[in-house]
Amino acid sequence: MTAINSLSINRRRFLQFSSGIGTLLLFPALSGCDTLKKIIKQPALLSARNDVNGKHWCVSYALDGTEHFRTEVPQRCHDVLHHPTLPLALFVARRPGTHCYLIDARSGDLLQTLEARSDRHFYGHGLFDHDGTLYLAENDTNEPGRGVLGIYQWKNNRLEFSTEISTHGIEPHQFVWLPDNTGFAIANGGIRTEAGSRTALNETIESSLVLINKNGVLISKETLASGNSIRHIAAASDGTIVTAQQFSAPTNNEENAGNNSAELLAIKRPLQPLTIFPVNSETEKQLQAYSASVAIHSENRWLAVTAPRGNRLLLWHLDTGEQLLDFAVQDCAGITSTASGFIVSSGEGSCRSVQQQAGLISVKPLPLPTGGWDNHLLLV
């Protein structure tokens, strides 16, 4: 019985492997055993970076500091995605961007510059489906603020626009898959701007957490009492969703921040409404009403937030709400989960790994280039 199961698994694995090889053969530029071995063996840290000369780069490093690639691009990028089956990375331009860069994740070669359509702008985030279909957060420039997810199909070794679905909100930012890739949880930032601008109009923020299915059908739409901008989002394997907000008062004067609860984190447990994830007031002050990224480590049940204004990295237990770590990291922004914890990047300082050792959470610097790391990163 065991043998049969083993055989069936092997067959399944063999078929998956054959299918992967087949895809690689269809895309000759991406084949090559040595590189495939490298990809399998060496985790790569992907991120957008900026340098002191104002240049923008798409980069990949091994965690020992070995540079895999460093590709200069014209537009500053925000998030980065990795193709589910091919060695391809897609760097998404920061809002309101007009480029996404499809890059060979082994060599750093720029394979395609995905241009925004004339009436749309990219908004920094996207997702790949298991079959390589790409979803990008976009803003409608004819109706400034109206959010859509642009859907792009992988055809003839290129990404081509297919269709779009509404995000049921204004200014979509980060979005994540719902369990089993059945749909999306979308952070609609709610800050309307003129088309192609970053400057907020003097309007009330209409931020929302929206759940939709893959066809764009609305499942739920929730808002926060504070009206703060829901910008970043992470999901645990059990479907728990956490959102990280940015407080958008006209001034960061502490007294104002005190009058308007920043409500920097909110949580939506499966089948539960969106509620505030309590953060003690002292910590909230340190965050200075601003978070950059949020990440969840499902196995450890850890919730992590980076706060570049407060220069802090913070960690809580996802279920108990107990604060587990408050660590100073300058201009702390990008965060990605690893097998044992997280890797955190910084616009100014070193990247760090966060892991549990002998029951204690330790934070250690990594031998990666110092500073210049943009808002998000990904370990593949």
Next chain:
Amino acid sequence: MRSFILTLFSFVALCISLTACAPPTPEQNAIAALYNTMTPHYAQWREASAAFSETSNNFCNDKNTLAEVRNSWQQAMLAATSIQTFPVGPVNDNGYATQMTYWPDPKNLVAFQVEARLKNNTQPPSLADSSVALRGLTAAEYILFDKGHDLTQPEIRQRYCPLLISIGAYQLTFSAKVEKEWQQFSKLIKKFPNERYASEQEVITEFLRVQVTLLDSIGKRLQEPLKSGRVQIYQLEYWRSGQTQAGLHAAIKTDEALWQNGWRALAAAKDKDLVTSIDQTYASLLGNVLPVSLQPISVSITTAEGLAWVRSRQSELHILDILYGRELAKILGVQMGFNANDGD
């Protein structure tokens, strides 16, 4: 064989001792110099806070005059201003600056909070549990200098004295606590990596970012009253006491000392023209921003001549901001943080 092993051992030992005795790098020297420049300011602030606390008590017990307590307030304010000029370490990490002074205060919250607290008949909470607007030297400035009340009148003094004494006591405890934290901070900038910094470059980066931010902040002291397009003197820092220029001088003087003692040597090794430009800009600034003036800025800024003076100083501060933030950062290989201001 034995002699070979001994020779090898001696060689390894020599290498280790040479490494241990390796001269500090220019960056390590700069970090130490910047830290040492600031250390006396922390002691001065604690001492000035102690003096302010004591004279506040004495004033409320008719043992010191109003002029004397105002003078001790000014010394505490100048010492606090020097620390706010370069708030690396605990001041920045814990957001202590607003507990020293509360500014900008576009809604006159300090006056509102002080009066609201005094109107309340119930026992007020301790200052540590009250708004930061009440805890610092700006609230004390309101009590000591605001023209809306006359502290020479005993009943007025009786009304304001409990809060004045509380602020003095709070500042004394607070300054001693921050000084201690500053001393502990020194451990984090000597050996790397440590729990806070991965490398000396990370310290240099943070220190430079703070310096640039604070240059911008000094410029804001002059920009704030002009923001709306017309002159609003109540948006000046220390307008009540007429000490705007003294505060500005203290900030620039500390900033210049940091340049002379720390950054200058780092810059001189790489770009002598940059050194000349920064030297000249500081000389011009300090030649124009004297510790005392014939007229408070809150008066002179309302004249065309005074406004032109303000614009010139803003321009010099802006030049410094660029020289540090772009030129110095570039030659030091420092990537200034950007994620904090993205709004993404």
